[in-house]
Amino acid sequence: MPTNKRTIPEIRARLRQIADEYGLDELHDLADETYRASPIKRASNRSAALTPELAEEIRNFATRNPRLHQRDVAQRFNVNPGRVSEALNHHI
Incomplete structure (x- = not known):
């Protein structure tokens, strides 16, 4: 097993490469699912600043x-x- 781990973008690129080589549309779809969802808006800070x-x-x-x-x-x-x-x- 390799000691260096790949990043998510590297894995996504490799999945796309394999999908193209073997004509696997489902693999393209899986690669698309590796994108991070938009961050959820956080609640406003209700606590006063500590002066x-x-x-x-x-x-x-x-x-x-x-x-x-x-x-x-x-x-x-x-x-x-x-x-x-x-x-x-x-x-x-």
Whole structure:
């Protein structure tokens, strides 16, 4: 088995070459299916950007409310829990 792997475009080209050599229309169709589908539009970002000021507010609030979960803090500041974790663990 070869150690170097072919890229998808190289495989597609080889499939087309074999299809032409042997007159295999189905192989052309299979080669056409190797194209990547158009990317799906992603949802808009609903979380506020983490500015140094917002990070400080989150840290202060979390310090005053140590029993709250990060998801609760996130809801309070309209950010996702990852932003809260970022604010608590990295001084921005």
